[in-house]
Amino acid sequence: MLGSRLTQVRTLQHPSGDGQTDRINSYAVPQLEQEAMKAGNAHLDTVSGATFTSQGYRQSLQSALDAAHGAR
Template sequence: MRRITLWAFSTIAALVLLFSYRTSTNTPATPAAAEAPLSEPTAAGGGKAYDGSSVQTQWGPLQVHITVAGGRITEITAPTSPADNPADAGVTAGALPQLREQVLAAQSASIDGVSGATFTSEAYKQSLQAALDAAHL
């Protein structure tokens, strides 16, 4: 009788744990369009500007725009981002300046990203890499 009770309790505990486990429903960002390099010099540093690909995230598209002068990234912006979506504005608006600083310091797409903004960080890196490829950096 003792073994049956222990077995029944173990089975019920395992089922409760199994059904209470929550899986992630988030999907990774995927590229949506090809890069479109711009050839006009910018007023700030006389460098060339390049747009990365538009990358679709769960909360909306993200696209990076870089300015390159002397083989270095001198400026980076995100003219299109999920920050335009009110539901995700807080997370994205907080992440974009941190991502910008990481890119300017690293001068590449090899950045850490921002904790709590994983999908935005991944989309940012993908769009940035497309812009760097267009700039041949």
């Protein structure tokens, strides 16, 4: 984050282990990362077929943004 602008979004960890979860994450996480960069915040649309992944991603991103704002 530079000032109050996102400069990079990178998913450090996501659930894995079963085939369905891995398939969902393989298409949902890149879409969520791209949307986060465009939006510059955690107000992201839910990726179709990845409701829980989208919700968790938004919550995690908001927590990271809150922590970054508190660190200033």
